[in-house]
Amino acid sequence: MTDINSSKRGSPLSSSSLGGDRPRPAKTGGSPLFLRDEELRQAIELLFYAYRDFTGEPDVILAQRDLGRAHHRVIYFVGRYPGMTVSYLLDILKITKQSLSRVLGQLMTEGYIRQDQGQEDRRQRLLTLTEKGEELERLLTETQRKRIARAYRAAGPEAVEGFRDVMLGIISSDEDRARFENRGE
Amino acid sequence: MTDINSSKRGSPLSSSSLGGDRPRPAKTGGSPLFLRDEELRQAIELLFYAYRDFTGEPDVILAQRDLGRAHHRVIYFVGRYPGMTVSYLLDILKITKQSLSRVLGQLMTEGYIRQDQGQEDRRQRLLTLTEKGEELERLLTETQRKRIARAYRAAGPEAVEGFRDVMLGIISSDEDRARFENRGE
DNA sequence: AATTTATGTCAGTCATGTTGACATATATGC
DNA sequence: GCATATATGTCAACATGACTGACATAAATT
Numbered sequence: 336m337t338d339i340n341s342s343k344r345g346s347p348l349s350s351s352s353l354g355g356d357r358p359r360p361a362k363t364g365g366s367p368l369f370l371r372d373e374e375l376r377q378a379i380e381l382l383f384y385a386y387r388d389f390t391g392e393p394d395v396i397l398a399q400r401d402l403g404r405a406h407h408r409v410i411y412f413v414g415r416y417p418g419m420t421v422s423y424l425l426d427i428l429k430i431t432k433q434s435l436s437r438v439l440g441q442l443m444t445e446g447y448i449r450q451d452q453g454q455e456d457r458r459q460r461l462l463t464l465t466e467k468g469e470e471l472e473r474l475l476t477e478t479q480r481k482r483i484a485r486a487y488r489a490a491g492p493e494a495v496e497g498f499r500d501v502m503l504g505i506i507s508s509d510e511d512r513a514r515f516e517n518r519g520e
Numbered sequence: 521m522t523d524i525n526s527s528k529r530g531s532p533l534s535s536s537s538l539g540g541d542r543p544r545p546a547k548t549g550g551s552p553l554f555l556r557d558e559e560l561r562q563a564i565e566l567l568f569y570a571y572r573d574f575t576g577e578p579d580v581i582l583a584q585r586d587l588g589r590a591h592h593r594v595i596y597f598v599g600r601y602p603g604m605t606v607s608y609l610l611d612i613l614k615i616t617k618q619s620l621s622r623v624l625g626q627l628m629t630e631g632y633i634r635q636d637q638g639q640e641d642r643r644q645r646l647l648t649l650t651e652k653g654e655e656l657e658r659l660l661t662e663t664q665r666k667r668i669a670r671a672y673r674a675a676g677p678e679a680v681e682g683f684r685d686v687m688l689g690i691i692s693s694d695e696d697r698a699r700f701e702n703r704g705e
Numbered sequence: 706a707a708t709t710t711a712t713g714t715c716a717g718t719c720a721t722g723t724t725g726a727c728a729t730a731t732a733t734g735c
Numbered sequence: 736g737c738a739t740a741t742a743t744g745t746c747a748a749c750a751t752g753a754c755t756g757a758c759a760t761a762a763a764t765t
Contacts, residue, residue, distance in 0.1 A: 588752070
């Protein structure tokens with residue numbers, strides 16, 4: 336049907352556990368756009384693989400506590416911005432109030448997060464991690480920090496700068512990009 | 521309760537739609553690890569925001585066709601490796617056969633993907649996009665390619681190199697990293 | 706001939722997202 | 736002070752996409 340597996344190009348890579356040859360990327364014709372297209376597709380895939388692996392380790396730890404990735408995100412950001420409001424969290428996560436509500440409710444019931452009434456604006460419920468929450472946050476973030484630290488160390492400071500610039504460019508809004516300014520103090 | 525909103529540091533950023541001051545990151549004490557911790561946390565957040573926005577546009581297009589992100593991943597990778605096997609796809613996505621089965625079944629029923637029996641190994645079902653599938657793939661990938669292209673252009677070639685190196689470092693396995701070798705030909 | 710591999714399928718469950726409507730307390734503007 | 740807007744919470748219903756575990760078939764491999 337196709338000649339994908341007929342090894343016309345390049346040396347046959349040692350057959351993996353998948354059996355047979357590794358599939359080859361589709362060619363987009365010999366057009367001058369080939370390299371550019373290839374480069375952009377690689378970026379797409381880098382994002383996919385990196386994100387998949389980046390979330391893999393925490394997911395295991397969370398599963399042991401009957402929590403999911405959604406809980407992780409909440410714990411992470413509440414740990415990051417102690418005393419943050421529910422609105423602010425919604426704005427970061429870009430999910431509905433309903434979705435957050437369930438997750439947040441569980442985290443409070445289980446004692447990972449505490450709510451305090453705002454002083455200036457008493458409608459606000461300021462979110463903070465409890466001891467237990469901080470402990471879990473450290474555990475989860477530690478795996479991700481290690482992964483990033485390893486990648487940063489291997490790639491070097493210049494690469495880190497480039498990584499940061501490209502990632503900022505991928506983000507849609509100025510508002511979100513602004514979260515990365517003036518942080519070193 | 522806390523003094524998070526009391527604006528002790530820095531100039532007050534113009535209050536956003538969220539009302540009130542922007543929450544400030546938690547300090548980790550004046551330890552010498554501060555910068556490193558901050559740097560690593562920023563990476564964690566860059567991954568979160570970038571991935572969230574990266575998948576946002578395709579999600580809208582998919583929703584119009586009653587498809588989800590899972591369908592996108594399948595369509596993308598089948599388009600990338602025409603004639604790929606089910607096993608290979610499972611290996612990339614790292615999900616269960618069951619999860620893939622449902623999504624793949626829908627895509628075939630809806631006429632986005634075709635299955636052909638392998639010639640050498642007739643147990644294999646080689647996956648290929650149909651015309652309709654290719655059309656959707658182009659539409660979806662186009663939004664992501666544009667996003668990446670914009671980011672790459674803004675950041676410059678050196679940054680792109682760094683981005684790539686860091687992302688490769690974040691990926692867990694040599695097997696997956698190997699997917700990025702020898703592609704330019 | 707026995708075993709392994711590639712694929713498919715059944716049944717049930719869970720996590721996490723969605724919409725839309727409605728309720729309450731508090732803050733703010735006129 | 737009253738009207739309106741905002742911050743938050745809550746109810747019901749639903750869709751998607753993951754999961755587990757078991758079992759079935761055809762073809763390849765040993």
